[in-house]
Amino acid sequence: MDPVERLYLDALMEDPEVPARSLRPQLLAGARARRRPAAPTAAWAEPYAGRVAAMDALLASAVDDDWSRIIVEGWTLQELVAHLAAKDGLLAASVGAPVLGPPIGAADSTSRTHDVQAYERARSPEQTRRDWRAQADALCRHLADLPPTTPATLDGLDAPVNDHILARCLETWIHTSDAAETARIRLPDPIAEHIHPTADLCARLLPFTMLFGGVDGAGRTLHLTLTGEGGGEWRVALGVEDAGPGEPDAHITADVKKFCFLLGGRGDPADFPADLEGDLALARDVLATAPALSTP
Amino acid sequence: MPVEAPYDDRLLHQRVVGGDESALGEVYDRLSSLIFGLALRVTRDRVIAEDITQEVFLVFWERPLAFDPERGTLRAWLATIAHRRAVDHVRAEERRRVSALGPRLFEREPVRLEDTVLAADEAQRVRRAVTSLPDGLREAVELAYFGGRTYRQVGEELGVPEGTAKSRIRLALRRLADALAEEEV
Numbered sequence: 001m002d003p004v005e006r007l008y009l010d011a012l013m014e015d016p017e018v019p020a021r022s023l024r025p026q027l028l029a030g031a032r033a034r035r036r037p038a039a040p041t042a043a044w045a046e047p048y049a050g051r052v053a054a055m056d057a058l059l060a061s062a063v064d065d066d067w068s069r070i071i072v073e074g075w076t077l078q079e080l081v082a083h084l085a086a087k088d089g090l091l092a093a094s095v096g097a098p099v100l101g102p103p104i105g106a107a108d109s110t111s112r113t114h115d116v117q118a119y120e121r122a123r124s125p126e127q128t129r130r131d132w133r134a135q136a137d138a139l140c141r142h143l144a145d146l147p148p149t150t151p152a153t154l155d156g157l158d159a160p161v162n163d164h165i166l167a168r169c170l171e172t173w174i175h176t177s178d179a180a181e182t183a184r185i186r187l188p189d190p191i192a193e194h195i196h197p198t199a200d201l202c203a204r205l206l207p208f209t210m211l212f213g214g215v216d217g218a219g220r221t222l223h224l225t226l227t228g229e230g231g232g233e234w235r236v237a238l239g240v241e242d243a244g245p246g247e248p249d250a251h252i253t254a255d256v257k258k259f260c261f262l263l264g265g266r267g268d269p270a271d272f273p274a275d276l277e278g279d280l281a282l283a284r285d286v287l288a289t290a291p292a293l294s295t296p
Numbered sequence: 297m298p299v300e301a302p303y304d305d306r307l308l309h310q311r312v313v314g315g316d317e318s319a320l321g322e323v324y325d326r327l328s329s330l331i332f333g334l335a336l337r338v339t340r341d342r343v344i345a346e347d348i349t350q351e352v353f354l355v356f357w358e359r360p361l362a363f364d365p366e367r368g369t370l371r372a373w374l375a376t377i378a379h380r381r382a383v384d385h386v387r388a389e390e391r392r393r394v395s396a397l398g399p400r401l402f403e404r405e406p407v408r409l410e411d412t413v414l415a416a417d418e419a420q421r422v423r424r425a426v427t428s429l430p431d432g433l434r435e436a437v438e439l440a441y442f443g444g445r446t447y448r449q450v451g452e453e454l455g456v457p458e459g460t461a462k463s464r465i466r467l468a469l470r471r472l473a474d475a476l477a478e479e480e481v
Contacts, residue, residue, distance in 0.1 A: 003441045004419045007426070009334075009375045011472035017333035019346050024324055027353055031320055034358040038315030053315025057360055185361050188310045 035060065036133070041140035044148045044162045047194035048169040052136040055084070055176040058185065059129050067125040072178045073296045078125045079117045080175055083296065085132040086116040087154065087171065088139060091164050094152045097142035100135040109155045109295065155295075166201040169194070174264040189257060195230025199256050202263045203234040205293060206286060209263065210238050213289025220279075222286055223248035226256035238286070250278035252286060262287070265294030305370040312360045320357050327371055328353070331378045337477045338382035348385070352378045425475045433468035440465050 031037075038046070038053040059081065067078045075083060082101075087109050089099045102119045104112065120128040148162035157164075173190060180187035189195065203224055210217035217238025224234040235245040254262075254274035261267055269287045276283040311319030331352055335345035352374050356363060363373050426437055432454075439450045451461035 002419075003444070004422050006372060007437065007441045007469075007472070008418070008422045008476070009372050009379070011422075011425075011469045011476055012337055012379065013330045013334045013371075013375060014466070014469045014473040015333060015337075017336050017345075018329050019332050019349065020342060023328065023346060023350050024321060027324055027350055028317060028321060030350065030354055031317065031357045034354055036315070037317040050314035050316070054313045057313055057315070061359055061361060180361075186364050186366065187361070188306065188313050188365070190314060191307065191310050194314070 036137070039137035039140035041144045042146070042148065044197070045140055045143045045165045047190065047198055048136075048165045048172065049140045050190055050194050051169050051172040051176065052133065052140070054187070054190070055081075055172055055179075056129070056133050058176055058179055058183070058187070061185075062125070062183070066183060069182055071182050072175070075117075077179055077182075078120060078128050080179065081125075081128050081132050082117040082120040083113045084172060084175060085120075085128070085135055086113040088132070088136055088168060089116070091152060091154050091161075091168060092135060092139045092142070094154060094164075095139075095142065095146065095150060095161055098135065098138045100131040113296070163201055163204075166198050170198050170201070170260060170264055173198070174261060174266060177261075177266075189229070192230035195228075195256060195260070196232060199226050199230060199232065199260055200234070202260050203236055205263060206236050206290070207238050207240040207242070209289045209292040210286065211240055213285075213292035215285045215289050217282075217285070218242060219246075220249045220282055221245045221247060222283070223251040223278075225251070225253040226259050227253065228256045231256035238282075248278065250276065250280070250283040250286070252276055252283050259290075262290045263294060265291045302369065306365045308370065309360065309363060309365050312357060320353065323356065323370065324353050327374060330371065331374055334375055335378050335382045337473065338379065339385055344385055345382075348378055348381050351381060421476070422472070425472050428475070429468055429471060433464055433471065436461055436464040437468040437472075 035057065036053070038049040041049050059077075062077060068076050071077055071080045073080075073083075085101060089101060089104065090107060090109060090112055091097075093099050093104055093107075101116045105115060106112065120131075143161065143165065146161060148160060150161045151158060152161040152164045154164050154167075177187055190198075203226075206222065206224075207217060218240075219242065220238045222234075222236045222238055224236055226232060226234075235248060237243075237245040252274050254272070258267060258273065262269065262272055269290055272287050274283075274287065308319050308323055312323070328349055332345055332349045335348040335352075336342060339345050339348070355377055356370075356374060363370060426434060429437065435454060436450055439445045439453055440447070445453065447462045447465070448458045450465070451458040454461060456464075
């Protein structure tokens with residue numbers, strides 16, 4: 001900020017005054033009416049609830065033109081929100097939470113996305129936003145009472161519900177970032193406590209991304225260092241059937257957020273910024289196959 | 297020169313964007329007396345100043361992405377909104393009073409405030425107010441704000457203890473605040 005501006009504001013704020021009564025309770029009540037806070041949920045689902053609230057904050061500032069602007073995959077912002085609602089709905093259905101939108105027919109995410117987008121195109125963007133948010137919040141509330149290991153299925157993939165919800169968190173985060181980029185809005189990162197479990201899921205997915213990427217990582221071990229808030233260290237057995245990690249064959253050091261986004265299909269593995277050590281060919285294979293599970 | 301917000305600001309911002317209500321409460325606890333003081337100084341009405349304070353924090357909650365921590369502190373951003381609203385209020389009051397008095401002898405141009413709090417003439421006003429400070433206070437403020445010095449460095453350059461430098465800057469700010477508030481209404 002300009003020094004004159006700072007001086008001006010500092011001068012005006014000298015001699016702090018206190019309101020006669022605390023406005024805090026009134027403020028928080030008013031805040032709830034203006035913008036819904038993150039839905040209350042189980043601690044392990046909070047990263048997802050937080051990303052839903054962040055996406056909704058972005059959508060709150062969207063005006064007419066913004067809704068029809070293409071964001072990714074040839075989808076408008078409204079269609080992108082419908083896509084998020086479609087996949088959230090499939091997970092909701094799998095754990096018995098409310099599903100909004102058209103009745104579920106084909107249960108793969110591509111068909112469901114197609115159905116929900118067709119349904120939402122006939123409605124206003126605000127209706128699409130409202131139902132996406134209502135379904136996400138209902139899912140959060142439903143998860144509050146479920147054990148994290150409850151089995152769930154999405155797109156034919158069986159996994160505990162806490163892993164599925166972290167995947168939904170990552171996807172919501174990435175698409176919010178896509179939309180923010182189009183709107184030229186700087187999106188702050190999630191807090192470290194929300195990034196860390198998401199990064200942990202990404203690290204645990206590596207054996208599967210290797211497999212789906214057509215590279216056999218069986219018997220090999222990766223030492224992964226993710227830097228930045230929410231980062232950490234992981235030792236990952238790269239074969240899906242490996243009993244556990246052994247001595248590391250290769251070491252990758254990268255930024256935690258960039259690494260999560262790489263698995264989400266953002267960024268080119270070929271020029272991904274990372275420090276590689278040990279078996280470089282293996283490390284490059286890990287990066288090259290990292291986006292293998294990413295879907296729209 | 298843009299000043300990046302401190303870490304705490306960035307964290308509170310991240311939490312508010314993520315829909316964490318308790319972060320809004322923390323922002324309120326930390327900054328409400330400053331914002332209220334600013335609104336009160338301009339409006340001189342405690343009830344109006346309370347309304348403005350409330351509104352300023354609600355704007356941050358409702359549209360948190362409008363704040364960009366890479367372009368300044370949260371304190372300055374909230375203060376800018378508070379100041380703009382307070383000035384708008386005072387001007388609306390003035391217009392109302394004038395029209396209640398019947399035919400106007402002179403008409404003021406309707407004022408459109410710039411997006412930034414300080415239009416060029418306001419910056420001029422601040423510079424004039426700084427110039428009219430007594431030498432000891434003026435030097436301290438100039439070193440701190442225009443020279444980007446810390447309290448300690450200001451003390452060293454003026455040959456006084458750090459605490460003295462600090463109290464001179466505070467005294468200067470108080471005088472400036474009075475001068476600027478006098479002109480405001």
